[in-house]
Amino acid sequence: MLKQSLGALALAVTATCAHAGNPLFKDIFTADPFALVDNGRVYLYVGKDDAAEGAPTYVMNEWRVYSSCDMKSWQDHGSPLNVQAFRWAKKDAWASDITKRNGKYYMYVTLAHNTVPGKAIGIAVSDSPTGPFRDALGKALITNDMTKETNISWDDIDPAVFVDDDGQAWLYWGNRVLKYAKLKANMLELDGPIHTQGVDKFEEAPYLHKHAGTYYLSWARDLPEEIAYATGPGATGPWTYRGVIMSKNTGVHTIHQAFVDFNGKSYIFYHNAKLPTGNDYRRSVAVEEVRYQPDGTIAFVDQTAEGPAANPGPGCK
Template identity: 35%
Template structure:
């Protein structure tokens, strides 16, 4: 057993790699990701999502969810995300059924010097339990390496594990299997300390899954996806005890307007602001089993109820003016003459472009930090078959002018730079406007020192 554990650790270390990702929504822009559990460890936010891959013959069930491993991502500023690489793979977990491709929504929690990573999958020993159960992998650091335990947690049947530790130090495990269940955990964090109970007073009709519990000002919030009609929306119930009873209180996020069947979420407070992490099928608009994680700010009313979160493309975090500002992740867009499209439909991970095809059409991108020093120039990566002109403003479509950028006619992408630049220091909302009726496609904007 000792040699086996050492081999696992070595393999995880070799497979792990650190990659820097600059993102808005979706947060992760080089792979599919779903079911994000965000946690604050120290001065960083760590996100533990599941990892969607496209099933093929002999590799999962074609047309269905397919997941074989987990990555972990972290950020100190909610803008620059580091991929710490793979932390757990189905082939390295002793109890998981080989080639089951069922590494669904996970969670991770810190307790007494260790990080406990909880994940569901299908066991190879069907006499142990039918369907899904939940296992644990343990690490000394939030990014691993994680060592899977040889057996799953006894007496747990279901998916979507979630862990909560109350103020008195008692740990609880939650999961879903038709209903939502909860139980106390022993101090070793890998065994139940009480029999599972069904968390009642929740909607009886429609699928409920993905429980996530947190506490604020003495109130316990049980949040969960629920199919009220045909697809999931995020709802919550409140109570005075980690195991309820809970009273259904409201909706956190409505059903996806594009029809993505699932949603799965977590809620954290980081540097005095609350955030909702969730997922959508941004990179796969016609196939909702390949999803991408997002985040938006979340706010409470004075009575403790949650204000409904409206999904955005801009997401969270501050963008440095000297990076490539992806204005297609807009905060606001004009009603006419402005749209968003993939740069390459054959490789959607290349991202999107902004298309302006009418005079006065504009797109606004908020929270750009210009710092204190005036940039030397601004560069726009653009394409316009007939040529045209752009204006870059701040604060709004009619705000102060920073620069005018002429775009030469052509069939190829070009980098257009101008040093004729006004400057406003500090945090600004950036607006790019078309000055004629020629179609202009814009990849990014960057201000250079």
Template identity: 45%
Template sequence: MPDQGFDNSGFAYVGNPIVRDRFTADPAPLVVGDTLYLYTGHDEAGEGEMFNITRWLAYSTKDMVRWNDHGAIMEPADFAWAARDAWASQVHEKDGRYWFYTAVEHDPDQGSAGKAIGVAVSESPLGPFRDARGSALVRNEDTDGPHHWDDIDPTVWTGNDGQSWLIWGNGNCYLAPLGDDMVSLAGPIRTIDLPDFEEGPWIFRRGDIFYLAYASMDKAIDPDERISYATAPAITGPWTWRGEITGSAENSFTIHPGIARFRGEWYLFYHVGTLSVDGQEGGLGRRAVAVERLRFDEDGLILPVEQTEAGILEGS
């Protein structure tokens, strides 16, 4: 096979999970030209800890088989107003710049408390990223949510008209237009009504259909998250619930969708708790990113996805 940019820090995909030398969570793919970049959090929870996500990592591939490990691209301390927690993120390209939207814990000594959304920017998908505004884009007090961690898990979409939109939330799903500067809100925050919405929204478009995948939870049936989705003719709705894409993650009550089209195929990234690293068993705060192919029926509805160890290996 000809060289496709595989470097000495790389590894080969041998099935799920993708990364096997450390715990990764909250996958966020980005396609730029002939390369798919995958951003994750670095799970480092010890025994008795729920979450300890210390930094954001980046990987890349040109063929979904050979992967480059680019290491850490940011830490919460790179936001001077943040206290900790490298929670779920997404990198969004617009006009040749790369905008990194993410959730962190706001430093209570700097005027706010609870989870908040920050935005960083770079001229490259691999950084260096810098805080693009010097303060949180969305603070806990900016939304009327059910708890202090409702402002998490940002996903961004830019339409053909150049208007960008931010969707995020836990408990409530929020939507707001972004300003042309990509670091301000250009309109009021509204909510999207989605059945059993828990967290982790991911927005994408295929043809004339907008899709909003998210982590759902029906506590009366199952205390673990699953991935559901809705569709709409426009990003502002109306949204129609379409059902589940896939069930709960093995050995993890959280699950987090990241969806991208690359080299003519659609892929669903998510995380599970099945990996063991250096004697540490996987679980809630020690998750591992996996991937499956995503397929659609003739009406554009997403076909159910089975989570497998083989993943996207040929013939799977």
């Protein structure tokens, strides 16, 4: 009976909904959002900032996942993946991304490697968007010794995955230098060399999405970071710089964006430091509606406390 009661309690906790303005989640510090639209819901994945108030660095041990059918009420599904799932890694559940292919969900994650100095990118896989996820390779896909463009140990971070309409998958990542490569159809191997791309004042957080036939490459520009973007005719450009669409934060140097289209509207997720005691290592994920101009450019996005209006889809309760 005790075991059944505990199970029911855990289910109740998991099913708790947050009726959110910004920041979306008030009970924990969250950062580095990435998102997936699947079967009428938006699944939002975040890193969890566990640094104590006044701590001098990041403390991040797990990713968490929430979902919504209306962009306003968010269901907490707990942690689908943590650092301990990767035997080759030692810490740092940093910025990551997700995609769905052939009925499986693939997370491309940033971690600190056990034996190769510096950050690395691994892959986790699950049959469900809420996990649990497992290490798909048993090793890193990309390690710091594979890229020589900078002398820093954190230049292989912030993976972003994009699957084009023709089925070709691409991976983008980097700090100081934007890198990208093709992925094989199995989503577990690079398919060819690693390329670099020059964009204006690139700092980190590359992200590629497609809207109304145009490809949009966005990134965290400068430091403290603002969100800039370029447009192009394909997944590798050529890119035309379009400008800044979100201003620098106060209280935190980073910003980290992700885009989704949902129920006929478009949205951008990002993080700031708007919760009490928030700072560089205690961040908060938020969301705003995105508006595309008639010429395809993105209108400047203000950070708001209200966030977007509710946008329920069919069957949303």
